[in-house]
Amino acid sequence: MRKILPLILLAGLGFLTYSCDNSNDDPVVVNPGKDNDTFPIMMDATGAFTAANNYTLTADINIQATDVVLVYRKEGNMWQQIPKTYYIDDVTGLPTNRELDYNFKFNSSEVNVETKANFNQGTQMTSAETAKYLNNQTFRIVLVPADPAKKTAKASNSVDFSDYNAVVKYYNIDESKVQTINAH
Numbered sequence: 001m002r003k004i005l006p007l008i009l010l011a012g013l014g015f016l017t018y019s020c021d022n023s024n025d026d027p028v029v030v031n032p033g034k035d036n037d038t039f040p041i042m043m044d045a046t047g048a049f050t051a052a053n054n055y056t057l058t059a060d061i062n063i064q065a066t067d068v069v070l071v072y073r074k075e076g077n078m079w080q081q082i083p084k085t086y087y088i089d090d091v092t093g094l095p096t097n098r099e100l101d102y103n104f105k106f107n108s109s110e111v112n113v114e115t116k117a118n119f120n121q122g123t124q125m126t127s128a129e130t131a132k133y134l135n136n137q138t139f140r141i142v143l144v145p146a147d148p149a150k151k152t153a154k155a156s157n158s159v160d161f162s163d164y165n166a167v168v169k170y171y172n173i174d175e176s177k178v179q180t181i182n183a184h
Helices: 004-019 127-133 164-170
Strands: 041-047 056-060 068-075 078-081 084-088 098-106 110-117 137-144 179-182
Touching (some): 068 110, 078 164, 137 164
Parallel strands (some): 041 179
Antiparallel strands (some): 041 137, 068 137
8 A cells, every 4th residue: 555655646646746737838729719798789869869868868877898799770660770871752842852860879889860961850851751760669689799800701791780680680589678768
């Protein structure tokens, strides 16, 4: 027994010495090309564009500064990516060639969806146009991880961000878990 104990200790010491080798300082990468701190999240924000809110709706979010925000406007039962310009039909007594733009800006804590126009939105729209373009508007805000490791030409063609359904499929987003928030 006394002859075996030193051999066992020597083997254990050799194993510890080998396993504690710190000469390889390569970083450990789990799921290369994936952003593991952000998960795709969707939320619906509803509100009305008025002169009182400067035709801007604000939705509160919380993301990393490097992540991406996509915004889609609900039009009927479909989603249209913004920015988007609408050319409003000419109406007698109102300016011609009216253009209404939806756009958005974001930072790590909020998304601002806004309308801009080449006419006065408060006085130079019919009530039907106001109902269609300004009142009770719903926007789907999609928060997705930025993925700098996928900046190759092949990867950039992997999802069409203008196609809402393609984004949902690509990021495996569960639409039944969409949060509803009020824009302010």
